[in-house]
Amino acid sequence: MANPDYAAGKAETPIMVKALKEGIFAGVIALGMFCLYVGIKTDQDINNALIWYPRWGLLAIFVGIAAVGRFLMVGFFSPWNAARKERRAQLPVRDIDAKPTFFHTHFLKIALVALLLYPPVMIALVGTQGSLKYVDNFGIQILIYVMLAWGLNIVVGLAGLLDLGYVAFYAVGAYSYALLSSYFGLSFWVLLPLSGILAGFWGIILGFPVLRLRGDYLAIVTLAFGEIIRLVLINWTAVTKGTFGISGIPKATLFGIKFDASPTGFAKLFDLPMSSAYYKVFLFYLILALCMLTAYVTIRLRRMPIGRAWEALREDETACRSLGINTVTTKLTAFAIGAMFGGFAGSFFAARQGFVSPESFVFLESAVILAIVVLGGMGSLTGIAIAAMVMVGGTELLREMEFLKHVFGPDFTPELYRMLLFGLAMVIVMLFKPRGFVGSRQPTAFLKESRAVSGSFTKEGHG
């Protein structure tokens, strides 16, 4: 590290000695970093005055983990990793014409069938009531993020416009449904396309001023727009009810059949026992259909002139413009179409929760969606879906880890660590796979035959 002893001249230092030194160094650093924040806990007493007490045991654990972790990293993982890389380098170049396996070629079909079968299988396995958790918390939750990430992917992954305020369009969609249904009593099926269109308009409105901006500047302005929309939602209490949010949003219906206990409700109509699980299963298929629509539109658009123009814009804006592509309409369509899918997802979200408040549309959500897009390997739909499953499903899984209570005592609440672990996962995945989970992509235009291109050859986020 910063110690000059390990400079190139002293390469013969035994690896274990080096690892020990680095481990001790990491331990000292960790002691410095954590001594105040972990070693001391501040709390309010009954008089609301702050008191403090030390937590030396916890501090020792943190320091120990840092020291041992660094020791293992330097002493064992790095030599192993270096050896592995050397072995890899000696292997012959992978035969590019090798036949892909059955699983590989039919991956999408298998995944789709698995998703279609997911709710009935869950109901069969854990019963109608038990399936609620799996269909709702895992299925619908993950699919919402898949949809949002696919929508954002059009803006970031295809057109290369870095958008940190995507959640604004999600909010526009959700509030469009919430407000129009509660003030005018319009149904979900009318408002679903309408909120998508409204969000698309907002995409154009917000897209217009930022046409000239690139890269990081674009990111910051979109962040600012996202925050402005949230602040307006909080402060315009006459319409949005501010932080209280809008509750009692009508649910979606299936061809006019309501999912409630009334005689014309879904359960009575089909002679099933009353359960909220049916509504969730219906929502699951609905969001699945919306996701499929997003994927279909994305894949088709990539083959159309506009999709090609997006990718050209991503690679080089100057060259793109000099070839006669109208960058204004190209950027605006990317914003509008990306925003439209955000709006669809938003109105779905409102119908699912029955409640919207500005709390759901904070910057953190934008960051999470962007993280999913980047971690998935931008532009790759499969990669993004995998990233959403790992990141969102992984944090949802934490809620289920009751056994941790037996390890850390009954006061331990794993949910508290959800976002902490999410952040750590973002950093760690980025460090080890900076190109995301799926780093290669199929080019849209090719000479004679299609070959996968490493993601390193494509530029992103330059805007």
Next chain:
Amino acid sequence: MEYFIQQLINGLTLGSIYGLVAIGYTMVYGIIGMINFAHGDIFMLGGFAGLIVYLILTSFFAGIPVAILLLVMLLVAMLMTGLWNWTIERVAYRPLRGSFRLAPLITAIGMSIVLSNFIQVTQGPRNKPIPALVRDVYHFGAMTISLKQIIIVLVTAVLLSIFWYIVNKTPLGRAQRATEQDRKMAALLGVDVDRTISITFVMGAALAAVAGTMYLMYYGVASFTDGFTPGVKAFTAAVLGGIGSLPGAVLGGLLIGLIESLWSAYFSIAYKDVATFGLLAFVLIFKPTGILGRPEVEKV
């Protein structure tokens, strides 16, 4: 008129804090071209370090003079956040230098989430109030100036002059400016680029820590969410002044502080953040280089 001057004073105080944080953004952006998203949370960590030091010192030495107390708070907070930012740069940003541009931005956002949630988990989610450290208030006609406002402006001025001296007159500052202009060339001429970048992060963090401790002293409350909004405003300040320009960051900070307090005083307090963010968008759209920034030359 007096009301207006009063608002100017309030804005100046707030602006000093934003300016200190903005320097961290602008230096890091200038030197490695990334938005250090976690910088706002470093500011928050600084506030918490000040809070914890305050609690420890007041419980051991009951009658400790406020000046010493503040000094120790500032020093420990600077040390603490310097160490944190050094580690973060080392662990999360350095391995990704040379990778594509979005990669460090994503780890920075990840780090920002980690830091705020780390404090939430270790120190609890509730707001932490402390009693006022400095209570003296001076009256001039209808205006009031509190001692803490004077302290904030004074400390900012002193720090900025030290900082200005380091950047402009020392070998370290020369190395920083060289690295900012051309990293590869600086390395070829014998500048230890890694070390220079590390020190830049430590310096930025130390300034943010001072701002964090001042913020704690000014408002008397610390919370784990404190990093985001002041962070974005400080970034706005850096952009407004022209990102990469140090005097620009201070100027931008002061402007943002003034706009915020004047807007709250004359228009609506609820929409003060909308005004700031709107201004950010406005500036970027019409003058993306900011007030003192250099125009970016576009190369094909």
